[in-house]
Amino acid sequence: MKKSHSLFYIILAFIFAQIAWMGLLGLWIYWYVSNNIIFEQVGDKLSPQIMIDSPNVFVFVGGIILIASIAVAFFFFFRNLTVQMKLTNLYDNFIANVTHELKSPLSSIQLYLETLETKEVLPEKRKEFLEMMMRDSNRLKKLIDSILEISRLEQKGISYNYHIYQADEIIGRLIKESIEQFRIPPSAVKIEGRAMCACVIDKDAMQIVLDNLTDNAIKYSAKQVEISLKLSSNQKRWMIEFADRGIGLEPKNHKKIFHKFQRITSKNIPNVKGTGLGLYWVKEIIKLHGGKISVQSEGINQGTCFKIELPIYQTSKKYYIKSLLRQTAKNQKLLEKN
Amino acid sequence: MEKNPFKGSKILLVEDEETLAIGLQYNLSDEGFIVDLAKDGKEALKFLESNVYDLIILDLMLPYLDGFEVAERVRSRLLQMPILMLTARTAIEDRIKGLQLGADDYLTKPFHLQELLLRVKGMLKRKMWYKTSTEILSVFRFGKNVVNFENLNCTSGSKKFVLTPHEAMLLKYLIERKGKIVSRKELLENVWQISSEIETRTIDIFISRLRKYFEPDHNSPVYIKSIRSAGYSFNDEKEK
Numbered sequence: 001m002k003k004s005h006s007l008f009y010i011i012l013a014f015i016f017a018q019i020a021w022m023g024l025l026g027l028w029i030y031w032y033v034s035n036n037i038i039f040e041q042v043g044d045k046l047s048p049q050i051m052i053d054s055p056n057v058f059v060f061v062g063g064i065i066l067i068a069s070i071a072v073a074f075f076f077f078f079r080n081l082t083v084q085m086k087l088t089n090l091y092d093n094f095i096a097n098v099t100h101e102l103k104s105p106l107s108s109i110q111l112y113l114e115t116l117e118t119k120e121v122l123p124e125k126r127k128e129f130l131e132m133m134m135r136d137s138n139r140l141k142k143l144i145d146s147i148l149e150i151s152r153l154e155q156k157g158i159s160y161n162y163h164i165y166q167a168d169e170i171i172g173r174l175i176k177e178s179i180e181q182f183r184i185p186p187s188a189v190k191i192e193g194r195a196m197c198a199c200v201i202d203k204d205a206m207q208i209v210l211d212n213l214t215d216n217a218i219k220y221s222a223k224q225v226e227i228s229l230k231l232s233s234n235q236k237r238w239m240i241e242f243a244d245r246g247i248g249l250e251p252k253n254h255k256k257i258f259h260k261f262q263r264i265t266s267k268n269i270p271n272v273k274g275t276g277l278g279l280y281w282v283k284e285i286i287k288l289h290g291g292k293i294s295v296q297s298e299g300i301n302q303g304t305c306f307k308i309e310l311p312i313y314q315t316s317k318k319y320y321i322k323s324l325l326r327q328t329a330k331n332q333k334l335l336e337k338n
Numbered sequence: 339m340e341k342n343p344f345k346g347s348k349i350l351l352v353e354d355e356e357t358l359a360i361g362l363q364y365n366l367s368d369e370g371f372i373v374d375l376a377k378d379g380k381e382a383l384k385f386l387e388s389n390v391y392d393l394i395i396l397d398l399m400l401p402y403l404d405g406f407e408v409a410e411r412v413r414s415r416l417l418q419m420p421i422l423m424l425t426a427r428t429a430i431e432d433r434i435k436g437l438q439l440g441a442d443d444y445l446t447k448p449f450h451l452q453e454l455l456l457r458v459k460g461m462l463k464r465k466m467w468y469k470t471s472t473e474i475l476s477v478f479r480f481g482k483n484v485v486n487f488e489n490l491n492c493t494s495g496s497k498k499f500v501l502t503p504h505e506a507m508l509l510k511y512l513i514e515r516k517g518k519i520v521s522r523k524e525l526l527e528n529v530w531q532i533s534s535e536i537e538t539r540t541i542d543i544f545i546s547r548l549r550k551y552f553e554p555d556h557n558s559p560v561y562i563k564s565i566r567s568a569g570y571s572f573n574d575e576k577e578k
Contacts, residue, residue: 096427099426099427099428100399100426100427103426103447103448104355104358104426104447105355105357106447106448107355107358107426107447107448107449108355108357108358108361110448110449110450111358111361111362111365111448111451112357112361114450114451114452115361115364115365115451118451118452119365119368125364129361132357132360132361135357136357267402267403268402269401269402270378270401270402271354271401272354272399272400272401
């Protein structure tokens with residue numbers, strides 16, 4: 001409530017300031033033109049012996065330029081401020097979401113520990129409770145890791161571990177791991193097409209990409225998740241199309257979902273968990289691989305398809321890909337030395 | 339283990355976090371309660387349409403319909419249903435909103451199991467106390483106000499409104515001790531049946547709501563007065 005009020009006042013102040021600048025500009029022009037007329041028409045008649053220069057054009061034009069620059073600067077300042085306010089808002093949401101994501105598994109772990117401490121629990125139940133605690137502690141670990149990794153990614157403290165792989169072979173392996181991790185029945189995931197080319201990827205980072213996409217497909221499917229993975233390639237690039245039959249996405253949100261802290265809130269969404277970091281992380285990883293990611297969806301309840309395009313080794317982005325491999329080799333040497 | 343006098347009471351647990359829900363269901367069932375589990379707001383309303391419950395434990399961040407909306411809908415139909423909100427949100431605004439929408443109690447995650455069980459039993463005890471004491475005092479008049487403790491309908495002058503069970507219980511407790519000073523600690527222990535060390539702000543929120551309903555000017559109360567450093571006192575006799 002307070003934030004929307006302060007935004008209203010900022011907009012009001014901005015409009016007022018712009019009117020003031022324009023008013024001043026108008027007055028200035030009026031002053032110049034009227035003075036010029038007086039000098040030209042009356043000045044000559046009244047005192048022809050005095051040589052008076054008409055008002056200085058340089059000062060006049062210079063003044064206008066200065067005022068216009070202030071108005072433009074003011075506009076940029078205002079635009080920046082609103083972006084900052086939006087970011088602060090998103091950040092507040094992020095804190096609320098992270099709090100929820102941290103506290104929920106923590107409450108669950110605490111509940112099971114107190115249950116085991118205060119009650120006599122049958123051995124099979126005990127085993128079940130320990131598994132639940134493991135699940136929750138893994139969830140906590142993942143969340144903490146993701147926050148730390150993203151922060152490292154942003155500070156360019158990336159640990160390079162790029163190697164050359166056969167594209168469809170590595171993707172097949174990684175998606176299998178995601179399926180196992182999220183306990184999806186293997187029949188729910190279909191892989192079509194092939195990308196018979198070499199690529200340079202960081203296996204662990206690409207696993208994070210597929211894990212995040214799989215997690216999203218599960219979270220945003222009202223029924224049992226169904227994933228189809230389509231691989232293809234052209235002369236320079238190879239593509240992964242990761243599609244689900246979930247609740248879909250409105251066109252206005254296609255770009256938004258990759259923004260940091262951004263979460264789409266809607267009553268149709270069957271899951272409220274998340275921090276708004278997952279797809280931002282995915283986009284950053286793909287960017288580091290020299291590729292790009294986009295999303296397509298026909299709309300609500302029409303499913304979602306993420307399209308990832310990556311360079312083929314020694315065909316596209318040669319210099320950049322080589323630098324990734326060089327950096328990896330350098331890191332490995334350093335590790336061996338230590 | 340202490341015997342549970344409310345064994346067999348039916349509880350609707352609304353929680354979307356699977357592991358937490360399973361743990362809660364186990365513990366509540368172990369105490370002798372019959373528990374139904376709803377994973378989202380829509381499912382909770384479906385359960386409520388086809389079953390009768392003694393209490394609802396409600397998470398706030400739920401898919402489809404959040405806890406606030408569920409509480410509001412429940413309160414509009416089932417006036418005396420005790421609702422315990424269970425949530426990771428700790429902001430005072432959320433707490434106030436939850437209580438305003440009709441929640442009777444608010445517990446933040448992570449919580450202690452014993453505290454949760456005590457609160458659940460306390461709420462069921464209050465429900466029972468309210469039911470029995472209503473038989474003795476069903477309609478009460480003070481000033482321009484008339485309170486029906488059976489159906490919770492009230493009038494204040496020409497204004498008509500309905501109290502939540504908790505508001506009614508608090509008012510009833512104060513009325514029964516007319517002219518005496520009742521401390522926040524006593525109210526928490528006897529009306530809320532929770533330890534006074536936990537919080538006292540909840541009481542203030544409820545008192546301020548009662549004043550808005552019944553006082554001619556809620557900023558200078560006539561009936562429900564604050565006694566500095568002591569608590570509250572109800573008096574309906576006009577000052578001379």
